Amino acid sequence: MARTLAKRGFPVSEIRRYLEPGPIVLVSSASKGKTNIMTMGWHTVMEFSPSLVGCMISSGNHSHAMIRESGECVINLPTTKLTDTVVGIGNTSGNEIDKFEHFGLTRVKAAKVGVPLIGECHASFECRLNDDALVKNYSFFVFEVVKAHVAASPKHPETLHYTGDGVFMVAGKIISRRSHFRPEML
Secondary structure, X not given: OXXXXXXXXXXXXXXXXXXXXXXXXXXXXXXXXXEEEEEEOOEEEEEOOOOEEEEEOOOOOHHHHHHHHHOEEEEEEOOHHHHHHHHHHHOOOOOOOOHHHHOOOOEEOOOOOOOOEXXXXXXXXXXXXXXXXXXXHHOEEEEXXXXXXXXXXXXXXXXXXXXXXXXXXXXXXXXXXXXXXXXXXX
């Protein structure tokens, strides 16, 4: 029989450390001849068919405006091999650098959208904006995945799950990047 756990008060502003729904992803975007990549942890599958994914993309992010303008993005799934790249992308602005070039990532032409896939990621999901009713008030986009690309192996890659303050969890293991964390870039 499970025992009752003693609990303490916890700041409500920090509950995402326990409720983040899925792995960290890298969202690539393109608009007006420029590309960008952002690190994102706030996403959720909303429907299976059509395949809908909801994403929170802050209006303060360079990617927000690019995705609003183009109505497209690619959700790329990095593995733990890209941990430092994921952190670096999250700590820089696409206003200042070309993230594909700066981080040595490969642009791969998409099949159905005008946004490049990231070649080094395990999976890439081409998306079109399906519903923007919640963007103005909540920066919440609903995308339809129109094409999926997944590496043949490994079948279950090690992915990163963000717990806050520059700390990631991987299948129960903790990987800390606290010394590289810049909260102002979130």
